Amino acid sequence: MTALLTPRRRRGVEYLDDPATSAGVRERSLADVARSNHLLGGTRAVLSELRALLPLLNDSGTLLDVGTGLADIPMRARQLAASRGVRLDVYAVDGVEMLARRACGSLDAAVCADARRLPFADASVDVVTCSQVLHHFEESDIPRVLRELQRVARHAVVVSDLRRSWLAAAGFWLATWLLRFHPVTRHDGVVSVLRGFTARELASHVSASVQREARVRRRPGFRLTATWRPV
Secondary structure, three states: OHHHHOOOOOOOOOHHHOOOOOHHHHHHHHHHHHHHHHHHOHHHHHHHHHHHHHHHHOOEEEEEEEOOOOOHHHHHHHHHHHHOOOEEEEEEEEOOHHHHHHHHOOOOEEEEOOOOOOOOOOOOEEEEEEEOOHHHOOOOOHHHHHHHHHHHEEEEEEEEEEEOOHHHHHHHHHHHHHOOOOHHHHHHHHHHHHHOEOHHHHHHHHHHHHOOOOEEEEEOOOEEEEEEOOO
């Protein structure tokens, strides 16, 4: 039954991956994504993993969020850390200059850069997070991204993404109508789900790319998290 509900991974085309998409449409759609993260489990998935990692940081630490979008998840991460008595300096990377500039206003710093070539030194950040970004890359680029995330992380890497399923695609499509999401969000969200991973696929990608065994967990809202410690 599970196999019947899991389609073959497909590439598809997302409007937000197109640099020609207007700033207005991009910002409106990403606002929908932030709402989706809050309501449908994306934020909760990352924070659940981060909560378990905070003891590694003592009373202060650093976090880098790769592919930050509107920076909604790293802002919540900083709030979570503060509630646990940890001062978290939060940085972000996004491949879209407009988004990196915007993140500078809410985080400690942000830079426009490619996730395959992060402009950070080895082991320079305590925790690196990457939420709903990995599925945007071609299969051949996924190892490069995972190796870069591990290279700059000192204590842990948290990758969160979508669990591929016909049920997830149909559920998201329905939710976008109920939540009055933009048509671009509706289209890209369904494509994203069909570009997502199974738990076994995500674990295999990490193992093959960085020679580490990730703790992969299924999360509510058809989310997956993969967390591992660098060598």
